[in-house]
Amino acid sequence: MFGRTALHVACFNGVDIKDIKLLLTIGEVEVDCRDKDGQTPLSRAAERGYEAVVKLLLATYKVNVSSMDNNGRTPLFRAAGGGHHAVVEQLLQEGAEVNLVGYHRRTALQAAAGGGHLSIIERLLQVGVEVNATVAEDSGRTALQAAAEGGYLAVVERLLQEGAEVNTAAAGSSGRTALQAAARGGHLSVVERLLQEGAEVNAAAAGSGGRTALQVAAGGGHLSIVERLLQEGAEVNAEGGYVRCTALQAAAKGGHLTIVKCLRNAGAVR
CATH class of the missing domain: 1.25.40.20 (Ankyrin repeat-containing domain)
Incomplete structure (x- = not known):
């Protein structure tokens, strides 16, 4: 449904990490597959703040940490908007592009500010986010x-x-x-x-x-x-x-x- 694989669903729902590991070993799993909305399993997990799942997906070295969905939102954007500081840190450590803008030209800083997530804003400022960027x-x-x-x-x-x-x-x-x-x-x-x-x-x-x-x-x-x-x-x-x-x-x-x-x-x- 909605073009989502079993891996998409598992990462969004935060099922047991053992089950997700099992999914990754079955056949030739496309770890960075996109659903109807253009979201990857990494984006889904980041949106929900599932640190262990994000860590597992990043460890496969088969994911694009800065992939954008159909609305131009990256995993970093979704984690920042949800107030998931630990996931934001994981993504930054893996080289997530902090000022990346897509179709709607939204940045992670705007997402964090809209949710009032001060600690995430502080972290984004440390890595050079553009404070006056606007969305189009x-x-x-x-x-x-x-x-x-x-x-x-x-x-x-x-x-x-x-x-x-x-x-x-x-x-x-x-x-x-x-x-x-x-x-x-x-x-x-x-x-x-x-x-x-x-x-x-x-x-x-x-x-x-x-x-x-x-x-x-x-x-x-x-x-x-x-x-x-x-x-x-x-x-x-x-x-x-x-x-x-x-x-x-x-x-x-x-x-x-x-x-x-x-x-x-x-x-x-x-």
């Missing part, structure tokens, strides 16, 4: 944008220390900056940190959505962020989005009456 898909984000939207303050802090660009807009249709991403997620502490770093409070998203951080926060019902952005000089009557709505209109549409009052008090007129 519709939901394309930098590592900083991914961490900001997830509310991972420690990761945001570490990436900023490493020189992450705070005002870069995401690739693709969203076009969000890290500040807009944090505002969307309702993460006040991250918003505060990004403002300290010089985030542009009135920048509009570069994508087709085109909303400012204030409009995003108002529409999401995040009162504390709305108040903080207003303190920072957010333009209360700026228009954005597909229908050119204001923060007041976004709050009203979402039924956030407290935010409507807050915006009115700040001078919102439409």
Whole structure:
């Protein structure tokens, strides 16, 4: 099913290592075979964090440690996104390419940042990962944008220390900056940190959505962020989005009456 061999299934399900060894001795097993999604047994095992299985597959010397599936994801990407530090280390020791990008141009750093996996981020930084790499898909984000939207303050802090660009807009249709991403997620502490770093409070998203951080926060019902952005000089009557709505209109549409009052008090007129 789905083009998966018995070895694919065993590596994904984490069956007894003895059974996997047995599979490897039966006939001429293709250790690096690809399923319908382009994933290899190594990729499946890395995704699940099965250290012993990964070690066994690597020991065959018949696997491509940096093979990409149909979505451009490598075993390292999957291990990093899943927070599997030991597997990440195994793959790096075997020469996994840390900045490799595929069809969706995602890197392992972006995967780790989106999951808030700080220890993996530290390890990737040690081996020269590109901190400001962007992805070229519709939901394309930098590592900083991914961490900001997830509310991972420690990761945001570490990436900023490493020189992450705070005002870069995401690739693709969203076009969000890290500040807009944090505002969307309702993460006040991250918003505060990004403002300290010089985030542009009135920048509009570069994508087709085109909303400012204030409009995003108002529409999401995040009162504390709305108040903080207003303190920072957010333009209360700026228009954005597909229908050119204001923060007041976004709050009203979402039924956030407290935010409507807050915006009115700040001078919102439409």
